Amino acid sequence: MKKVLESMEYVDSEFINEAENYSPKKKNHWWIKYFSAVACLCLIVGLAFAVSKTKSSVNSLSVQAAELGKEEYQFGVALPVILYADDTYVIFYDFRGIYTYSFSKESLEGYVDFRKLKMDRIQGDNPTFVNVSQNGKYVFFYNNSQNYVYDVVKNEYMDASYYEEIEKDIYYISTIGFGEDLSISDGQRTYIGADGSYLAVELDLENLSEDDCPRYKNMYILRKTDDIFQKYYVFE
């Protein structure tokens, strides 16, 4: 029986030295572990909160925009102006922000709130200028001190550090026929060319109240397809 233990005499010298000289890694003090765990937890909670807040803010933007119609919001001095339109959606803006309306979903899909960015001036001193890219996927809005790009597809905006690089792709609305005014008009059709195709879209109002103050809830998009006009109520 003793030979089994004796066989250990034949283990390599390096193992013998190794076991003799082995020094374990210093264990962290409990409080280091504790604070590390707490710090990690805080970081995770913080990140989760930030992510959820970002998501909720994107959602709440749409809700806010939709609520414009419910809360008797009146238009300001400048009425909404169409920026871009094609078969799938129309983009327009006013001093409150930029709006993207989807024809297929028949709902407001995106909204950039200018008030949150303190860019809610589109006239007067330091106005906010708005341009859209040729493909209708990006909207650039800026004033003297702020530059942003609104990604229509992602429905989010970011600092527009690359604004100048794609400025050449700015989409200039072409109108044919009646009037140059792209804002809400009375009976005038705005024909907008996008990718070589032309369609008729305009913003219009109906059912104005007795005080004759146009409100968001009164607005609709009138779209002409195959000689048929269809109304889309944006803020319902």
Added chain:
Amino acid sequence: MEDNEIVQLYLERDENALKWTSEKYGARLRNISYGITKDYQTSKECENDTYLEAWNRIPPNEPKDYLFAFLTRIVRHISIDSCRKKCALKREHYIVSLSEELENCIHGANDVEEMIDAKSLGEAINRYLHVVSLEKRVMFIRRYFYLDSISDIAKRMNISESKVKTTIFRVRNNLRVYLEKEGFAL
């Protein structure tokens, strides 16, 4: 003094070799022996016997690169022998139980002594130890070479006793599988 210089003194039959060995490794050898015998006086005797044995073995051995391991093997052997011979130490049971613990690795061997050559078994264990992690290897060597208790290993490695027990248990089981593959399953 470097190990190779000490060994050179042995080879030249210079008695200063013993002095330098004692100076450099005396305390550690005594500690190893004490770990096995748990008797201070016996560990002193084992230490001295180790010097004598080293004197006799060098030459022909020339452990220039592994002097400490060489001395450790000797002091371990002498210490285990002392435990077996000196009933008063009451350490035989500990040695036997450790031996049985390790023997379980060679399942089915009722009379291992007769059937297995210790050297070839040692070499097989060596090969196995090459493939296990450092921590596991250290635990295994501390337990079955230095014959440390579980609590001593736990203190030395700054881990819990249960972890030591569990790890050693697993290493033993894996060793058993390995030895079976190597043809040691009898």
